[in-house]
Amino acid sequence: MLAAYAVAADAQDPLSALRVGEIEPPPVPDGWVTVQVRAAALNHHDVWSLRGVGLPADRLPMILGCDAAGVTDDGREVVVHAVINDPTYTGPDETFDPRRSLLSERHPGTLAETVRVPARNLVAKPAALSFAEAACLPTxxxxxxxxxxxxxxxxxxxxxxxxxxxxxxxxxxxxxxxxxxxxxxxxxxxxxxxxxxxxxxxxxxxxxxxxxxxxxxxxxxxxxxxxxxxxxxxxxxxxxxxxxxxxxxxxxxxxxxxxxxxxxxxxxxSTMGTRDELAAVLQLVESTGLRPLVDRVLPLSDAAAGLAALAAGEVFGKVVLEP
Known part of the structure; x- marks a missing residue:
């Protein structure tokens, strides 16, 4: 599948560590749900990953991206919550799990045609939101x-x-x-x-x-x-x-x-938030009519251009990629 992924770490020139092309994603745990990505938003986390922060060499290549909105195999329109908890964690707040990670740290991320996540990490997308708008919300x-x-x-x-x-x-x-x-x-x-x-x-x-x-x-x-x-x-x-x-x-x-x-x-x-807080954000934007500010929408094949603009501080709002 087409994806944007890190193949190395380069603190001085992070874009040199990026590849955009076909890749076979590594296996994920049984029972995870496949989402056909309709839109994915970029974050500074993606640039830091290309610099090697939180992404050691033994996990490369790694598909980048934390944020996505898309469609499940059974036709549900969903938003992806990027916080991946340890299976044994039972606390009330996912961000308190000392073994938590984000998509693209230990498991393949969202800058791809598909992403796989635990079923609990999916929240229903409000019909009033476009996929591009919804993809801006999870981080x-x-x-x-x-x-x-x-x-x-x-x-x-x-x-x-x-x-x-x-x-x-x-x-x-x-x-x-x-x-x-x-x-x-x-x-x-x-x-x-x-x-x-x-x-x-x-x-x-x-x-x-x-x-x-x-x-x-x-x-x-x-x-x-x-x-x-x-x-x-x-x-x-x-x-x-x-x-x-x-x-x-x-x-x-x-x-x-x-x-x-x-x-x-x-x-x-404060870092990220819980799945319930993401659901509250979706309810807030739906009830108030708020919409996230999208700086630009690019095809996934132009991921390098979007990441370069983000790294250079040339965006106001969010950069969205569409497979």
Whole structure:
């Protein structure tokens, strides 16, 4: 089948580790369900995989991709939940499983004509959503939803600062936050992206690192080192800094420990979300009319172009591939 897959790891030139072509996927556990992929969305996770992060050489070649929407062999239209749990795990929250993985880490991913997943990892696709729209939700929108409501515990009327204005998680957080009654502020290094954030629903946009006119209840930070100090300083006493990524690196110049304990602040890590939270995201977009922002739709054969644009920071929203 046609797929986009990693054949090596290259930290400096990740696209050189990519191949797009015919591949026979390795076997998967008995009882998993086959999904004919109609659309798959790209994530920074795919670029990191090509760099070798979380994907050792003994698992190569590996089909990339976490997100997909498609059709099962019995005709059901579904969205794929990418968190794969250890079969022995029985806890209430899939993200707490220490042996969990994502599709494309231990098992073949979604950038292919078909993907196989445990039956529990399928959620019904709302009829109102296109396959391309639905494919954008399982990572970026799920991450944003969990960060805002499960990790930060925000309620209508609360305030949140979203660091960065263009990525999939950031655009999702802006749209979800505005639709659910939050006061949403955003930072951006690019005035053009800031204007687009306002169009998506942000109440105010500030330059990266700019002093804010007030302090917020929570900060959603997917940037990491470059924004860490600003995130800490933006919080009211008792506020929560929810970290969901480190696209600028994981080692800030200062950990800001004195401010964290003195204010006192809460620092909460948040990653992906549960299947039930994904179902809640689907219900939210269906009931509110929200739709994920799609930057571009490309054929699967052009996966390299989509990944190159993502790696270069040239997208606003999500890149979708269609087999």
């Amino acid at each position: 970026a929108w799920l991450t944003a939803y969990r960060a805002l409501f499960t990790a930060a515990g925000l309620r209508p009327g609360d305030s949140v600062l979203v660091q960065g204005a263009g990525g999939g998680v950031a655009t999702a957080a802006i749209m979800i936050g505005r639709a659910t009654g939050l006061r949403v502020w955003v930072t951006s290094r690019d005035p053009g992206r800031g204007e687009r954030a306002l169009e998506l629903g942000a109440h105010r946009v500030f330059a990266a690192g700019e002093r804010l006119p007030g302090r917020v209840d929570a900060v959603l930070d997917s940037v990491g080192a470059a924004t860490w100090s600003h995130s800490v300083n933006a919080l009211r006493p008792g506020g929560r800094l929810v970290t969901v990524g480190t696209t600028s690196g994981a080692e800030p110049p200062s950990a800001e420990l004195t401010k964290i304990f003195f204010k006192p602040l809460q620092v909460v890590g």
